[in-house]
Amino acid sequence: xxxxxxxxxxxxxxxxxxxxxxxxxxxxxxxxxxxxxxxxxxxxxxxxxxxxxxxxxxxxxxxxxxxxxxxxxxxxxxxxxxxxxxxxxxxxxxxxxxxxxxxxxxxxxxxxxxxxxxxxxxxxxxxxxxxxxxxxxxxxxxxxxxxxxxxxxxxxxxxxxxxxxxxxxxxxxxxxxxxxxxxxxxxxxxxxxxxxxxxxxxxxxxxxxxxxxxxxxxxxxxxxxxxxxxxxxxxxxxxxxxxxxxxxxxxxxxxxxxxxxxxxxxxxxxxxxxxxxxxxxxxxxxxxxxxxxxxxxxxxxxxxxxxxxxxxxxxxxxxxxxxxxxxxxxxxxxxxxxxxxxxxxxxxxxxxxxxxxxxxxxxxxxxxxxxxxxxxxxxxxxxxxxxxxxxxxxxxxxx
Ligand SMILES: *Cc1c(COP(=O)(O)O)cnc(C)c1O
Numbered sequence: 435x436x437x438x439x440x441x442x443x444x445x446x447x448x449x450x451x452x453x454x455x456x457x458x459x460x461x462x463x464x465x466x467x468x469x470x471x472x473x474x475x476x477x478x479x480x481x482x483x484x485x486x487x488x489x490x491x492x493x494x495x496x497x498x499x500x501x502x503x504x505x506x507x508x509x510x511x512x513x514x515x516x517x518x519x520x521x522x523x524x525x526x527x528x529x530x531x532x533x534x535x536x537x538x539x540x541x542x543x544x545x546x547x548x549x550x551x552x553x554x555x556x557x558x559x560x561x562x563x564x565x566x567x568x569x570x571x572x573x574x575x576x577x578x579x580x581x582x583x584x585x586x587x588x589x590x591x592x593x594x595x596x597x598x599x600x601x602x603x604x605x606x607x608x609x610x611x612x613x614x615x616x617x618x619x620x621x622x623x624x625x626x627x628x629x630x631x632x633x634x635x636x637x638x639x640x641x642x643x644x645x646x647x648x649x650x651x652x653x654x655x656x657x658x659x660x661x662x663x664x665x666x667x668x669x670x671x672x673x674x675x676x677x678x679x680x681x682x683x684x685x686x687x688x689x690x691x692x693x694x695x696x697x698x699x700x701x702x703x704x705x706x707x708x709x710x711x712x713x714x715x716x717x718x719x720x721x722x723x724x725x726x727x728x729x730x731x732x733x734x735x736x737x738x739x740x741x742x743x744x745x746x747x748x749x750x751x752x753x754x755x756x757x758x759x760x761x762x763x764x765x766x767x768x769x770x771x772x773x774x775x776x777x778x779x780x781x782x783x784x785x786x787x788x789x790x791x792x793x794x795x796x797x798x799x800x801x802x803x804x805x806x807x808x809x810x811x812x813x814x815x816x817x818x819x820x821x822x823x824x825x826x827x828x829x830x831x832x833x
Contacts, residue, residue, distance in 0.1 A: 439618035444805040446514065448700055453513045454506030454691060466691065468684045469501035490672060499676070503684035507691050510520060511644065515629040516636050517662035521675040522682045526645025527553045527660025533641045534590065536674035537619040540566045542589040547574040547604065549597025550797045551623060555792065571795045574602040580609050584616045593639065599750055599787045599806055600798065601725040603734035606741070610638025616663035619667060630698050631744040640667040648778025649746060652700055653695040656686045700811065704747030707817060708809035714818055715751050720825050722801045725750040748777050750787070753802030756832040761786045761803050764824040770812055771820055782810035782817060
């Protein structure tokens with residue numbers, strides 16, 4: 435964690451207001467306008483030559499390379515992530531795929547934590563294998579012992595902290611030190627913490643991936659991903675993204691910029707609600723465990739305290755007994771906790787999520803079903819009432 439951010443001389447809350455709002459782009463209004471564009475027209479042969487020579491500079495060339503609307507979002511994400519530059523993608527998964535493809539060549543090997551977001555597994559196992567790129571999985575709590583798994587052709591170590599559904603915290607500085615010693619790059623999927631609560635590039639990662647779809651968008655109305663790279667990695671990332679024609683619509687970029695302005699405030703409230711709900715659930719007799727790294731009871735709490743500035747609103751609970759089918763009695767009639775994929779919007783969600791089928795090196799065994807919970811921005815009293823009633827329905831179901 436740096437006390438003196440590289441990109442700015444103001445506090446983070448101020449930066450969230452200022453980021454990306456270059457005067458030449460806003461030209462007298464507060465927000466960067468939505469530039470809907472394909473063709474950009476040049477004033478002369480000379481200007482055509484100039485811009486064609488440097489198509490990725492921050493001037494209009496052809497809208498596939500962006501307009502001020504996307505550039506403002508890229509700059510804002512770069513600034514709050516202490517990065518060198520950001521590329522935008524039409525989804526978080528596209529950002530993961532774009533970042534991974536930027537780091538590997540045919541014949542390379544990738545290390546991936548066993549707690550990884552399932553589609554990341556899919557990119558490696560069902561797509562990169564076609565280019566003779568292999569992947570193997572490691573215990574997310576491995577830390578510096580990852581050294582023993584590094585192969586001569588290991589060129590990329592994926593990290594995600596906390597892990598999807600199961601919430602293991604990874605020692606990213608220790609893993610990055612080993613990876614770099616072997617000449618491998620490190621990507622961190624930072625969707626859970628967002629750059630507000632964790633800045634992977636300050637802890638040794640080379641690329642930080644954000645599903646903008648989640649907290650940065652914040653209102654469950656856009657799909658988008660971002661990959662932010664450090665100085666040594668940005669050119670590679672940019673070349674790969676341009677080669678594959680990745681871009682996002684200016685309308686979506688504008689919504690994501692709007693999300694950034696309130697990101698810290700929203701997260702603070704998500705955190706408060708999540709912790710109160712998690713503590714309440716921890717005391718419930720039907721709940722075997724609460725998987726939330728900000729709780730003192732979490733096995734990785736010390737690591738969390740060392741590296742993270744706060745917690746977002748997503749965590750899981752492990753039920754004491756019952757089967758996945760039994761959770762229907764609990765979730766079908768909830769008033770506020772909606773059943774749905776994704777998270778990071780203003781609303782609360784609940785989702786039965788069995789980690790067992792995805793684990794390949796660290797088997798998952800538990801006393802009962804796992805439910806993933808997103809604490810939204812509702813009043814905590816209403817959320818607890820809704821959860822309490824749901825748990826009583828579950829009690830009847832499994833009795
Ligand atoms: C949702 C999610 C993504 C992917 O984002 P999409 O925009 O849905 O593609 C990536 N990583 C994590 C950890 C996620 O939860």
